[in-house]
Structure formats: C-alpha cells, structure tokens
Amino acid sequence: MPSFDITSDVDWQEVDNAVNQAQKELITRFDFKGIKTEITFDKKAKTITLVCSEDAKLDALKEILQTKMIKRGISLMSLNYKELQPAFGGSVRQVIEVQAGISKEKGKEVIAAVKDSKLKVQAQIQDEQVRVTGKNRDDLQDAIALLKSKQDSIKLPMNFGNFRD
Secondary structure, X not given: OOEEEEEOOOOHHHHHHHHHHHHHHHHHOHHHOOOOEEXXXXXXXXXXXXXXXXXXXXXXXXXXXXXXXXXXXXXXXXXXEOOOEEOHHHOEEEEEEEOOOOOHHHHHHHHHHHHHOOOOEEEEEEOOEEEEEEOOHHHHHHHHHHHXXXXXXXXXXXXXXXXXX
C-alpha cells in the first residue's frame, strides 16, 4: 500500500548560523549603539532568547532575526513566540521556541484536515511524524497538494518524504 510521511524538521546548524549572523549585525547597527541587546540560542531547550533594554527596539531585534532565518531557509512558522517578560533593569525578554517535529495537537490538526477532505487516504500519528497511506499514488499526491495549501492555516512547516509505492 503506498504511503508517505509528513515531518517538520529544522536544520539546527542553520538556526545557529542565523542567530550568529543576527548578533554580528547588532554590533554594526547604529540604532543599537549604547543599547543592551542580546540574542542567545539554547540548542538543548530548543529556544532563542531575545533581551533588549528598550521595549521599542525589541521589534527591530525580532525583525533582524527573522530576516536572517528566512535567508537561511528556515520557515518562520517553526518559531513560536512566547509573551514578553520584564527582565533586570527595566529591560524586556522574549523567548522563542523553535518547533521541530510534529506535536500531538498539530498531528491531530493534520489528520482532521485529511479526513475533512474526503480523500481516500488514512493518516496516523507515529512519534513526531504523521504517516498517510492510500490505495493509489494519485490519492496521496492529492493529499500532499491539499496539505501544502493548508500549511498556513495549520501553522506548521511540513516536509513530505519517505514516499513508498
């Protein structure tokens, strides 16, 4: 029976490179002179932490990071922004979770989208991926096209692979 897997992978080296490039740009930017800013990447916790001494400059800091992520081929849908937290000395901190893998909730949304489409395929969650099976290849290709179109509404960067006939 033909099948394929849906995954949501992030290239961690590219995330690290994007953070390093953003840090280098902060050093050279004139509008950040004299302002305490910091970008840290914790690979184990899968988080990026932004710290800025001025609340208004945090948006510019996020913009710098996002442009570096896009240039590195990392989808902005894999970034989950937490709420602002006050930090030491009147500065603000924002933690950004980098989503890798498909969580149970997102997997259920993917399965619901496949079932609502009335295609003759079945989907099931396996660890951090979703496997879709069907009787013929055309149904699977229709499922891929459907999920690519619903990628923005599900808010999940999807990779399709392991296609078996």
